Amino acid sequence: xxxxxxxxxxxxxxxxxxxxAKRSGKLKTEIETFRxxxxxxxxxxxxxxxxxxxxxxxxxxxxLQQHQNDPVLPANQNEQDGRGDAEMxxxxxxxxxxxxxxxxxxMELILAANHLEVKGLLDITCKLVESKITGRTVDEIxxxxxxxSDFKGNEEEQTRLxxxxxxxx
Amino acid sequence: xxxxxxxxxxxxxxxPICDNMVLQINDLPNEVLCNILNFLxxxxxxxxxxxxxxxxxxxxxxxxxTVDIYNGNxxxxxxxxxxxxCITCVYIAHYFKEDIPILxxxxxxxxxxxxxxxxxxxxxxxxxxxxxxCLSLWVDIGMESPTVKQTQTTVTxxxxxxxxxxxxxxxxxxxxxxxxxxxxxxxxxILDEHMPNVNHLIVEVNVCPDSPLVRSFDYFRLVAGMPKLxxxxxxVWAHYSHLFVLNVKPLTPEISMGLAKLNLIRLEAIxxxxxxxxxxxxxxxQHQIQDLNLSNLPNSRGREGFPISMILPVLRNxxxxxxxxxxxIDTRKNGDNIDMEMFGSLPxxxxxxxxxxxxxxxxxxxxxxxxxxxxxxxxxxxxxLSVRGFKFCEEDIxxxxxxxxxxxxxxxxxxxxxxxxWKSFENRMEEMGIxxxxxxxxxxxxxxKVYVGAILAKYHKDVLEELLERDDSRRVKDVTVESQSLExxxxxx
Numbered sequence: 001x002x003x004x005x006x007x008x009x010x011x012x013x014x015x016x017x018x019x020x021a022k023r024s025g026k027l028k029t030e031i032e033t034f035r036x037x038x039x040x041x042x043x044x045x046x047x048x049x050x051x052x053x054x055x056x057x058x059x060x061x062x063x064l065q066q067h068q069n070d071p072v073l074p075a076n077q078n079e080q081d082g083r084g085d086a087e088m089x090x091x092x093x094x095x096x097x098x099x100x101x102x103x104x105x106x107m108e109l110i111l112a113a114n115h116l117e118v119k120g121l122l123d124i125t126c127k128l129v130e131s132k133i134t135g136r137t138v139d140e141i142x143x144x145x146x147x148x149s150d151f152k153g154n155e156e157e158q159t160r161l162x163x164x165x166x167x168x169x
Numbered sequence: 170x171x172x173x174x175x176x177x178x179x180x181x182x183x184x185p186i187c188d189n190m191v192l193q194i195n196d197l198p199n200e201v202l203c204n205i206l207n208f209l210x211x212x213x214x215x216x217x218x219x220x221x222x223x224x225x226x227x228x229x230x231x232x233x234x235t236v237d238i239y240n241g242n243x244x245x246x247x248x249x250x251x252x253x254x255c256i257t258c259v260y261i262a263h264y265f266k267e268d269i270p271i272l273x274x275x276x277x278x279x280x281x282x283x284x285x286x287x288x289x290x291x292x293x294x295x296x297x298x299x300x301x302x303c304l305s306l307w308v309d310i311g312m313e314s315p316t317v318k319q320t321q322t323t324v325t326x327x328x329x330x331x332x333x334x335x336x337x338x339x340x341x342x343x344x345x346x347x348x349x350x351x352x353x354x355x356x357x358x359i360l361d362e363h364m365p366n367v368n369h370l371i372v373e374v375n376v377c378p379d380s381p382l383v384r385s386f387d388y389f390r391l392v393a394g395m396p397k398l399x400x401x402x403x404x405v406w407a408h409y410s411h412l413f414v415l416n417v418k419p420l421t422p423e424i425s426m427g428l429a430k431l432n433l434i435r436l437e438a439i440x441x442x443x444x445x446x447x448x449x450x451x452x453x454x455q456h457q458i459q460d461l462n463l464s465n466l467p468n469s470r471g472r473e474g475f476p477i478s479m480i481l482p483v484l485r486n487x488x489x490x491x492x493x494x495x496x497x498i499d500t501r502k503n504g505d506n507i508d509m510e511m512f513g514s515l516p517x518x519x520x521x522x523x524x525x526x527x528x529x530x531x532x533x534x535x536x537x538x539x540x541x542x543x544x545x546x547x548x549x550x551x552x553x554l555s556v557r558g559f560k561f562c563e564e565d566i567x568x569x570x571x572x573x574x575x576x577x578x579x580x581x582x583x584x585x586x587x588x589x590x591w592k593s594f595e596n597r598m599e600e601m602g603i604x605x606x607x608x609x610x611x612x613x614x615x616x617x618k619v620y621v622g623a624i625l626a627k628y629h630k631d632v633l634e635e636l637l638e639r640d641d642s643r644r645v646k647d648v649t650v651e652s653q654s655l656e657x658x659x660x661x662x
Contacts, residue, residue: 103191103194107197111201114201129205138216141220160219
């Protein structure tokens with residue numbers, strides 16, 4: 001079985017099967033680049049991910065491993081078609097996987113999924129954050145995400161006025 | 170098995186970069202933030218403009234909007250979407266007649282045009298939408314002046330460059346009485362000349378039994394001469410399904426070639442006769458078929474259904490790809506008993522629906538078909554199991570339940586008559602900690618759907634009560650409950 005070494009920003013190395021690694025768009029490209037530049041086709045590729053620390057990388061790989069047999073959706077699937085699959089992808093395992101994480105970890109995981117191009121993981125983590133926004137008031141959202149309303153001058157009032165136009169009645 | 174954390178000591182040299190720094194939502198790059206905000210509904214998208222200037226800018230610039238246009242909501246659309254630069258999806262309602270509001274359509278990806286929409290409006294939209302990928306057209310074939318004609322004049326009148334970007338074409342026919350028979354030919358011309366890049370064609374039909382469409386169901390002709398086509402979907406709205414006979418005749422070499430190139434043929438609620446050459450293509454496409462949706466009910470002209478054994482080659486050839494299997498069995502045919510063993514070999518099965526029923530065209534039959542080998546172990550990925558209309562004994566049901574993997578299962582329906590089967594199901598759930606698990610999941614903020622509603626609500630009132638009393642119950646958007654528990658739910662929602 002062909003393996004690849006994936007190294008986190010803090011220097012932890014993960015030995016992963018290439019088949020699994022290739023389910024990440026980024027790692028797939030990296031492995032292919034390595035293949036092209038290396039003379040020895042047997043050489044084990046080594047990929048350094050400078051933006052992701054070990055704890056997060058471990059989570060991404062764990063998710064990939066759990067979902068390694070999922071069908072890869074064709075890229076041309078548009079949102080309408082994809083929705084059903086995205087919902088189905090949210091298995092009990094995914095829910096249990098995400099449940100213990102605090103928001104900071106989820107944010108890091110989102111960044112990692114985005115960087116490594118793992119669409120399924122990006123979707124479920126983004127959906128999780130979305131579920132913390134939806135159904136809340138503006139103030140509640142600010143508190144939940146520790147956001148400051150740094151509008152300048154009467155910008156906030158202006159936006160509020162604009163929004164009055166937007167409300168459907 | 171595949172991951173070995175081998176962190177050799179000499180490698181652990183650089184310190185963790187995110188030691189005490191907790192990442193906040195606004196640390197995410199714009200594209201990712203938008204990815205999150207895109208999941209919100211339209212009203213919420215407007216609401217969060219107030220959160221902070223960055224969110225406001227992103228909503229106005231990059232977050233995609235879906236616009237529903239119908240007569241009378243004009244001003245509102247102009248006010249709401251007049252400034253948005255990222256409208257990706259537009260629906261134009263049936264009978265829309267006013268002037269199209271001024272919208273920025275440069276990002277439009279998907280356009281759905283209702284039936285009897287003013288053709289100038291469609292013209293306007295098509296000429297502005299320079300990156301349109303998906304076009305859905307509703308065609309009312311029961312009208313005095315067929316919209317088929319209208320839409321087609323719009324499309325053929327000029328050779329818009331826009332149509333070259335279209336990859337997916339979805340045609341819906343409904344209320345059919347007199348479909349002009351030339352229709353398929355006209356579509357073929359349009360596709361050949363103006364939409365050369367369509368790779369996904371969906372034809373959806375809801376017509377009455379008298380429609381000539383039943384006789385000339387030959388949209389497969391379109392397949393010839395569409396070089397990029399890789400997916401063909403054919404859907405019939407369910408309540409007419411037993412009337413639809415697939416008929417690709419004559420099967421010209423061009424059509425054959427077109428069919429052979431397809432990656433996916435999806436037929437929904439369509440009856441495929443045994444001698445129909447399309448079977449060869451279905452069967453040849455190993456690992457490709459995801460949905461199998463077949464009925465062996467006879468049609469209105471008394472044509473016999475195919476024997477169930479027909480599907481065995483599909484189950485065998487496509488076992489890696491099949492996700493959904495739905496079968497309708499004619500109750501008159503005693504020979505067509507269902508053997509559950511057929512489905513045991515499908516490793517990725519998600520939904521299995523088997524229904525035995527009588528048809529409007531046949532004499533009612535007192536004898537129900539049998540179901541065999543209920544002890545077959547089904548795939549662990551199963552989410553829904555529905556088996557109806559068979560001669561069950563309670564033991565059969567208990568067997569079925571015993572072998573389900575409960576992990577991902579969200580729907581099982583059991584009639585209350587089968588009391589001891591239900592008891593056994595409850596016990597299994599308890600054994601597996603399912604009840605507790607579901608409550609946990611609903612509080613983990615992912616629980617916008619309570620799948621277990623139908624099961625739990627009826628029999629575990631206390632559980633439902635606990636579920637609904639939680640703080641975040643208002644975010645539970647979709648609860649399925651049996652009528653007995655409705656009152657209980659209404660108290661909380």
